[in-house]
Amino acid sequence: MNPSRDVVCFGEVLIRLTAPGAELLLQSKRLDVCFGGAETNLAVSLARFGHRAGVASILPDNALGRAALDELRRYGVDTSGLRFAEGRMGLYFLQPGAVLRPAEITYDRAGSAFAEAPADLIDWDRELAGVQWLHLSGVTPAVGPNSAAAALNAVAAARRQGVKVSFDGNYRAKLWAAWKGDGPAILKELMANADLAFVDDRDIALVLGRAFTDEDPAARRRAAAEAAFDAFPHLQRMASTFRTTHGVDHHELSGVMFTRGGGEVRTGSFHLTGVVDRIGGGDAFAAGLMHGLLSGMDDRAALDFAVAAGCLKHSVPGDFNLVGVPEVEALLAGGGLDVRR
DSSP: OOTTOSEEEESOOEEEEEOSTTOOTTSSSOOEEEEEOHHHHHHHHHHHTTOOEEEEEEEESSHHHHHHHHHHHHTTOBOTTEEEESSBOOEEEEEOOBTTBOOEEEEEOTTBHHHHSOTTSSOHHHHTTTOSEEEEETHHHHTOHHHHHHHHHHHHHHHHHTOEEEEEOOOOHHHHHHHTOOHHHHHHHHHTTOSEEEOOHHHHHHHHTOOOOOSSHHHHHHHHHHHHHHHOTTOOEEEEEEEEEEETTEEEEEEEEEETTTEEEEOOOEEEESOOOOTTHHHHHHHHHHHHHHTTOOHHHHHHHHHHHHHHHTTSSSSSOOOOHHHHHHHHTTOOOSOOO
């Protein structure tokens, strides 16, 4: 236990296996390897921003699990919340997109040490002692019934101890379907305990069982935010990105945040041409916003930082956003693209 942590992130640490270049999966017999996972990505990014971030998770008791622990330590993430158990490492395979062919992800997580671990393996009252924020996403409960129960245990402990909860919707239909889990009901219970939610109108429609049908995307999200604040008394902020995909390697990104009481903050758009890797962009956005809140920024400054961090992730291969605060601030300041010397 480390009581000095700013944020504890609960989720499965994964190995990502990516087809090289623009190849189809296994077009050639080579795959590029890195570590990732939604909550892990956020913890690494927050550590790079100078915060005391930890990961609570279950790793397989083998060389792969120990390599994952070493990788997190490499980036300054606190690993005292990691446990080892019998089982395998969760994997996912990425086939990058190119031209008119979208990227495609294939999960291989069934029977992983994380999925099979008992729901009470982590003592959450002990794990969250002295922590400011617990972060988790909709991916964690989607992995299986044990991890769903563990996620509910985690947020219940957070509420008991006055730890704020950050929740990223991240609905993964394939994972829920694999074990016939009731995704909307479980996600609704998690969101009911959140102080900060990274969700959009589709997430709110899913958990509340209602549609938001305005043709204007901004109006749909505004209506969804109003419904979310009415339904979830703990919720104080709801944030998301707007993404326009002009092509596989040309995106446009902006952000919006709603606050209880009717507040709304929006950012301008960044055009991202020559996208290197968009995986983890949402986690980078979430980490950027949490950095802003932890650092005492006002809502507009925090949202600007979040969108800029998310944009820079598109230039970094792999799941992790490895840029630091100076790079994000330079982008916000309008820094040019000349070589820095």
